[in-house]
Structure formats: C-alpha cells, structure tokens
Amino acid sequence: MYSSVPEFRVLIDKQRCRLCKRCIENCSFGALEWRGDKVKAFDDRCVACLRCVSMCPEDAITLRRTPSDVSAHPVWTENARRDVFTQSRTGAILLASTGNELHESIIFDHLLLDACQVTNPAIDPLREPIELRTYIGRKPRSVEFEAIGDSIKLKTELSPALRLDIPIMIAQMSYGAISLEAHEALARAAVMRGTTMGSGEGGLHKNLYPYSDHIIVQVASGRFGVHPAYLEAGAAVEIKIGQGAKPGIGGHLPGTKITDEISEARMIPIGADAISPAPHHDIYSIEDLAQLVNSLKEATRYKKPVLVKIAAVHNVAAISSGICRAGADAIVIDGFRAGTGATPKVIRDNVGIPIELAIAVVDQRLREEGIRRETSLIASGTIRNSGDVAKAIALGADAVKIGTAALIALGCTVCKRCYTGKCAWGIATQDPKLRSRLDPADGAQRVSNLLLAWSIELKEILGAAGINSIESLRGNRDRLRGYGLDHTTLEILGVQHAGS
Amino acid sequence: MRIVANYKHYKELNEEVVQAIKNGAAQLTLEDVNGQRFIADCLKGKLKIDIYGTPGNDLGMFMDGPTVTVFGNAQDGVGNTMSSGKIIIHGDGRDIVGHSMRGGKIFVRGDVGYRVGIHMKTYKSNVPIIVAGGRAGDFLGEYMAGGIIIILGMHNTAKKTEILGDWVATGQHGGAIYVRGEVDDSKLGNGAAQFPMTADDEMTVKKVLTEYCRVFGLGLDSVFETDFTKIAPVSHRPYAALYTCE
Numbered sequence: 222m223y224s225s226v227p228e229f230r231v232l233i234d235k236q237r238c239r240l241c242k243r244c245i246e247n248c249s250f251g252a253l254e255w256r257g258d259k260v261k262a263f264d265d266r267c268v269a270c271l272r273c274v275s276m277c278p279e280d281a282i283t284l285r286r287t288p289s290d291v292s293a294h295p296v297w298t299e300n301a302r303r304d305v306f307t308q309s310r311t312g313a314i315l316l317a318s319t320g321n322e323l324h325e326s327i328i329f330d331h332l333l334l335d336a337c338q339v340t341n342p343a344i345d346p347l348r349e350p351i352e353l354r355t356y357i358g359r360k361p362r363s364v365e366f367e368a369i370g371d372s373i374k375l376k377t378e379l380s381p382a383l384r385l386d387i388p389i390m391i392a393q394m395s396y397g398a399i400s401l402e403a404h405e406a407l408a409r410a411a412v413m414r415g416t417t418m419g420s421g422e423g424g425l426h427k428n429l430y431p432y433s434d435h436i437i438v439q440v441a442s443g444r445f446g447v448h449p450a451y452l453e454a455g456a457a458v459e460i461k462i463g464q465g466a467k468p469g470i471g472g473h474l475p476g477t478k479i480t481d482e483i484s485e486a487r488m489i490p491i492g493a494d495a496i497s498p499a500p501h502h503d504i505y506s507i508e509d510l511a512q513l514v515n516s517l518k519e520a521t522r523y524k525k526p527v528l529v530k531i532a533a534v535h536n537v538a539a540i541s542s543g544i545c546r547a548g549a550d551a552i553v554i555d556g557f558r559a560g561t562g563a564t565p566k567v568i569r570d571n572v573g574i575p576i577e578l579a580i581a582v583v584d585q586r587l588r589e590e591g592i593r594r595e596t597s598l599i600a601s602g603t604i605r606n607s608g609d610v611a612k613a614i615a616l617g618a619d620a621v622k623i624g625t626a627a628l629i630a631l632g633c634t635v636c637k638r639c640y641t642g643k644c645a646w647g648i649a650t651q652d653p654k655l656r657s658r659l660d661p662a663d664g665a666q667r668v669s670n671l672l673l674a675w676s677i678e679l680k681e682i683l684g685a686a687g688i689n690s691i692e693s694l695r696g697n698r699d700r701l702r703g704y705g706l707d708h709t710t711l712e713i714l715g716v717q718h719a720g721s
Numbered sequence: 722m723r724i725v726a727n728y729k730h731y732k733e734l735n736e737e738v739v740q741a742i743k744n745g746a747a748q749l750t751l752e753d754v755n756g757q758r759f760i761a762d763c764l765k766g767k768l769k770i771d772i773y774g775t776p777g778n779d780l781g782m783f784m785d786g787p788t789v790t791v792f793g794n795a796q797d798g799v800g801n802t803m804s805s806g807k808i809i810i811h812g813d814g815r816d817i818v819g820h821s822m823r824g825g826k827i828f829v830r831g832d833v834g835y836r837v838g839i840h841m842k843t844y845k846s847n848v849p850i851i852v853a854g855g856r857a858g859d860f861l862g863e864y865m866a867g868g869i870i871i872i873l874g875m876h877n878t879a880k881k882t883e884i885l886g887d888w889v890a891t892g893q894h895g896g897a898i899y900v901r902g903e904v905d906d907s908k909l910g911n912g913a914a915q916f917p918m919t920a921d922d923e924m925t926v927k928k929v930l931t932e933y934c935r936v937f938g939l940g941l942d943s944v945f946e947t948d949f950t951k952i953a954p955v956s957h958r959p960y961a962a963l964y965t966c967e
C-alpha cells in the first residue's frame with residue numbers, strides 16, 4: 222500500500238553545504254539526520270517550518286511543495302486524500318492548528334473603505350490629532366454633573382471600563398498552548414502599546430503578574446488556575462463560552478504537555494490531561510450566565526469589566542442580546558476563521574460563521590433593541606492588517622483582537638503544527654530548548670512595532686475619510702462599500718454595493 | 722458581628738459583609754438569609770461566618786480560607802471553584818456542590834443534587850473534599866480530576882432508596898469517590914470503575930469522617946457498620962487515543 226506523498230521536499234545544495242549540522246540541531250520535527258558524511262532529509266517529517274532554511278549559514282536549503290505530483294482530481298484533492306489515508310491508519314480524530322483552511326473567500330477582501338474628495342476635506346494625521354482611544358465597557362445613557370463650590374464633579378456612577386490607547390487587543394492564548402516566553406512577550410507588548418492581552422484559560426504564571434494591569438484573565442469551563450489572586454490581578458475578567466476554531470467543544474491539553482510550571486499555573490497535577498468540558502457546568506441558560514457574570518463582579522467588587530466570549534455561530538445575534546442582558550460589559554465574538562493551538566480539523570473547517578457577518582448582525586440587533594451602549598463588541602478571527610481592523614470597526618465592532626498576527630510577529634511561520642508541541646520558533650512549545658529560541662524582550666518589541674504600524678495606518682485611513690476619531694467610524698457602514706458580494710450578503714452586512 | 726439579611730439585595734448584604742471584614746470583624750452571623758446569592762464570594766483568610774436561613778446560589782464561590790456554616794439548606798453551586806476553607810451545611814445542598822473545587826472541605830448533613838463535585842481538581846497538597854450524609858443525584862463526580870467525594874446515604878431526606886443517581890464519575894481522570902455500601906456497575910459512567918479499598922483508602926475515609934462526625938455530632942461507629950466502595954478512574958489520560966497527533 223502506498224504511504225501518502227510527502228508535502229514538501231527538503232533540497233540541500235551539496236555545493237553550498239559545509240556540513241556544519243546546524244540545520245539538524247534546529248529541526249525539531251526530526252526531518253534532518255546526519256548520515257556519516259552528509260545531511261539526509263526525511264521529507265515525510267518536514268512541516269515547512271522554515272527553521273533550517275533561516276538558520277543555514279550558507280543558504281544551502283530550499284523547500285519545495287509536493288515533489289511528487291498526484292493525479293489531479295477536482296473533488297478528491299490531495300488534502301482530501303491525505304486526510305482519509307491518515308484516518309484509515311489511525312482511526313482517530315484529525316487535529317489541526319491555526320485557522321480554517323477551507324472557505325478561501327474572505328468578506329473583508331470584498332469591502333472597500335471610503336475617502337474624502339472635494340466636498341469634504343481629508344485630515345492629515347501627521348499634522349492633526351486623530352483619536353484612537355477606545356473604552357471597553359458599559360456606557361451610560363446620559364451623564365450628570367454637579368457643582369461643588371468651584372469644581373464640577375461627575376454625578377453619574379460609571380461602570381468600570383478598560384481604557385485602551387488603540388482599538389486592537391491581543392487575543393486569549395493560554396500558557397500551555399504557547400510558551401511562557403511567548404506569553405511574556407505578548408504581555409509586554411500590550412503594556413508598551415497601552416492595550417491588553419489575554420491570559421487564556423490556563424491560569425497566569427507568576428512572572429506575568431507584573432503586567433496584569435494589561436491582562437484580561439479568562440475563566441473557562443475547566444476553571445484552571447482561577448483563584449482570588451488571579452481574578453484580582455486582571456484588568457478585566459473574560460468568561461470563555463466558546464472560540465471560533467472550536468465552537469461548542471471543550472479542549473484537552475494532553476498530560477504530556479503538563480510540565481511542572483504549567484501544573485503550577487493551572488493548579489493541576491503534572492502529567493494528567495487538562496480537560497476543559499464543552500459547556501460550563503454552572504451555565505445552561507442566559508440566567509445561569511448572568512449568575513457567573515454577577516459572581517465575578519461580586520468577586521472583584523464591581524471594579525472590573527466582565528467580558529463574555531463566544532464563537533460566531535448561526536444564532537449569534539440572539540445569543541449576544543442575551544449575553545448583553547446577562548450583564549456582560551463586553552461581548553467578544555470569534556469568527557469561524559479564528560486560530561487555535563489544537564482543534565479537531567472537522568470542527569475548525571466546518572462550524573461557525575464569518576466574523577464580518579457576525580459583527581454586522583450583532584451590532585444591528587443590539588441597536589434595534591436599544592441596548593448597544595450597554596455593552597462593547599470585540600471581534601476576532603482573521604484580523605490580518607489595519608484594513609481589516611478598520612472594516613471590522615466600520616461594521617460595528619468597538620475593538621478587535623489579534624492572535625495569529627501577533628504570533629507571526631513573534632516569528633511563527635504558520636506551519637500549522639502547534640498541536641505537536643514542537644514549534645521550532647519557541648512559541649507553541651514547552652520544550653526548554655525550543656523555548657530558549659524566543660527572546661521575550663525582542664518578541665515584545667516586534668509585536669509592539671506591529672501594533673504601532675497598524676495604529677499609524679488606522680490614522681491614515683481615518684484621516685483620508687475625514688474622520689478624526691475612531692468613535693466616528695464605529696458602526697459607520699455608510700463608509701463601506703461591497704465589491705463582488707451578492708445581494709443577501711450585502712443586506713446582512715448593511716452595506717451598499719460599490720457604485721451605489 | 723450580626724447582620725440581618727431579610728429582604729436585602731445580595732449586593733447590599735455582601736457589601737455589608739465586606740465592610741464588616743474590612744473593619745476587623747472575624748466572626749459574622751448572618752440571620753434571616755432569604756436566598757441571597759454569592760455570600761462569602763471570593764472571601765479570604767480565617768473568617769467564621771454562620772448563616773441562618775437559606776443562602777442563595779454560589780455560596781462560598783472562589784472562597785479561600787473562611788469557615789461558613791449554614792444552619793439550614795443551601796441552594797446550587799455551593800463552593801463553586803473554591804480554593805480553600807470549609808463549608809458546613811446542616812441541611813441539604815443542591816446541584817453542582819463543589820464545581821471545579823480545588824481545595825477545602827464541604828460537609829453536607831443531608832442530600833446533594835446533580836453534578837456534585839464536577840471537575841474537582843487536586844493540586845499538590847490541596848485535596849478538595851466533599852462529604853454528603855444523604856444521597857447524591859446523577860452525574861456525581863463528572864470529569865473529576867482530583868479530590869475526594871464521600872457519599873454516606875444515611876440522612877437521606879429525599880427518602881429515595883438509591884444512594885447514587887446515574888452516570889457516576891463519567892470522564893473521571895483523577896481523585897476518588899467513596900460510597901458507603903455497595904454500588905452497581907450500571908451506575909458508573911465511562912472512564913470510572915470500582916476498585917478494592919486499600920489500607921490507605923480506609924485511613925483517608927476514617928480521617929475525613931472523624932472530622933465530619935464531630936462537626937455534626939454523629940457516632941463514627943454507626944457510619945462504619947457498612948463497608949465502603951471505591952470508585953476511581955481507569956486512566957489519567959482517558960482521551961489519549963482519541964486524536965491523530967502527527
């Protein structure tokens with residue numbers, strides 16, 4: 222029986238190779254071995270992480286995709302065949318990392334932003350201030366002031382809010398799924414750019430507490446590492462109901478990844494599987510969700526906003542309305558292309574709806590019900606550049622979260638093998654040797670640079686549209702036009718076709 | 722210090738409790754409690770709180786240290802995600818007692834409801850313990866990852882004959898459940914099995930129940946008139962073969 226064709230071929234130029242073996246040391250997937258007088262490549266183990274390519278001092282290594290052509294078939298693509306073949310051998314669920322690989326059409330790419338010409342002036346962001354500050358939390362219906370002697374005091378009691386310098390947050394990625402170095406780099410970047418990162422559902426390592434003013438601590442169904450000090454440390458608390466890469470299912474961090482330090486952060490024994498149940502077992506209804514929201518507000522003495530994160534599923538608008546009424550200060554919606562460290566491939570590729578549609582329908586629903594100001598809306602799942610940020614906000618989001626983009630800034634090459642724990646770039650791994658490849662200070666600087674670059678671009682986008690504050694772009698769908706989208710999609714988005 | 726709860730909203734009642742503790746109170750008596758939720762939520766340290774009446778859902782949630790005694794019944798979510806301390810209930814507890822609890826003790830004199838001890842965990846010396854004197858509902862110890870649950874089936878207020886509901890310890894991957902009397906295998910969910918009581922088990926049960934009997938003024942001998950059955954996980958990695966990791 223044939224064993225499936227390797228996806229990549231590792232070509233080593235004999236002329237250039239000076240037999241330093243550095244590539245062998247660097248390949249964490251065991252694809253390169255020393256054979257007496259040469260480096261031998263085992264193509265079937267190569268995942269194209271590009272570590273050897275970038276580490277080779279002589280530029281002697283090249284990767285090629287699919288060296289052996291398989292006979293083409295429009296339905297039985299090579300990937301479809303590969304999956305069937307693998308499962309016929311293992312009888313097990315296929316795991317996958319990063320985001321949805323099907324559905325190539327991305328709605329963001331069919332949305333166009335507006336700019337001023339003649340009739341209203343554009344603003345030059347280099348000369349005039351453009352405001353990106355964003356507050357996440359419940360906004361009051363009106364504000365009252367009172368005069369006390371000479372000074373004026375705010376009378377209205379405000380709900381706790383997160384003050385962000387930019388409308389871009391770093392998503393929830395757990396310590397366990399990613400390394401401590403990656404976690405620390407993201408936290409430091411959040412501090413540098415005046416935004417937040419998420420603890421993920423694996424608790425918080427003690428080294429992260431100094432940055433906790435910029436960390437949203439997560440409470441998920443497994444309740445790992447959730448204790449009073451953790452709740453009190455966070456800038457906000459986020460209840461995770463679901464995530465875009467695996468709506469409706471729980472998670473298993475295999476016992477093999479529960480190292481000493483992870484066991485300490487999660488507060489579970491070393492080597493035992495960390496199982497996150499599919500639902501929270503104290504939440505079977507909106508009323509129950511309200512109870513968890515309120516218990517967390519009580520626990521943090523009403524000083525911190527409580528966010529609720531869900532995956533974008535078919536009924537997302539009605540569910541979001543319920544979440545808002547359950548008292549959530551913000552709703553985080555994760556679209557069906559959102560990334561993950563490990564999820565069943567079939568769930569990742571087939572469950573949920575695009576984030577663009579979810580933002581539009583949730584924003585619309587909350588407006589219609591007159592409760593939009595009661596909660597903030599945060600969108601995540603394929604935010605690839607500042608254009609996506611602007612479009613998400615124009616569709617109705619208050620802010621966005623980035624996950625994969627932040628990891629790419631840390632050096633991730635999107636090899637899609639996070640679930641193996643062998644990440645060659647020290648990101649999705651707990652192996653001390655691999656972890657040492659990522660310097661948190663350097664990583665923080667790169668993520669911070671990315672956020673800075675996008676912020677400047679956002680100001681350019683706003684300036685071009687004659688808008689001097691991100692507030693005025695929020696839900697301003699009139700500044701968007703669709704291009705090559707069908708009537709139904711446009712109707713759901715609440716966006717007109719280009720030219721109209 | 723004494724606080725009368727009566728018809729106060731939980732927010733008001735819990736704020737009074739927090740303020741009293743801030744002002745140095747280490748012993749509190751809450752009277753006329755009428756279903757107020759989140760009492761002792763996230764409280765820390767060596768406090769003693771006595772409750773007369775019926776506290777509402779999530780009593781002692783996230784709690785880390787205090788001893789809470791309820792002279793009456795409690796509602797859902799007692800000791801939810803609790804870190805340490807003790808909750809003593811002189812009546813019945815209801816659903817999800819000790820949900821995701823990772824330390825401390827919950828002693829219930831009477832029955833407990835569904836999904837009790839769900840996803841309890843052990844971490845180092847923190848071993849959470851739940852003891853119910855009566856019967857337990859379905860899904861006892863579901864996803865249990867650590868800790869000890871003891872069900873005595875003695876003060877069975879619901880007067881049902883069976884000590885356990887169905888689907889006991891489904892998905893269990895840590896910890897142990899001890900049941901006074903025999904258990905039919907048909908009661909167990911996937912992942913759990915009956916194991917013979919070892920000398921260590923006997924010692925653990927005796928130690929926990931000595932304290933339990935002292936708290937409720939019960940005779941230890943009558944508890945041990947019947948033998949105990951142990952339910953424990955078949956594997957600590959129940960889903961290891963479920964995925965293709967390549």
Ligand code: SF4
Binds near residue numbers: 231269
């Ligand atoms: S897995 Fe990475 S390091 Fe190993 S051969 Fe392939 S590209 Fe090179």
Ligand code: SF4
Binds near residue numbers: 318638646
């Ligand atoms: S985080 Fe690491 S393992 Fe995951 S896709 Fe990126 S490079 Fe690959």
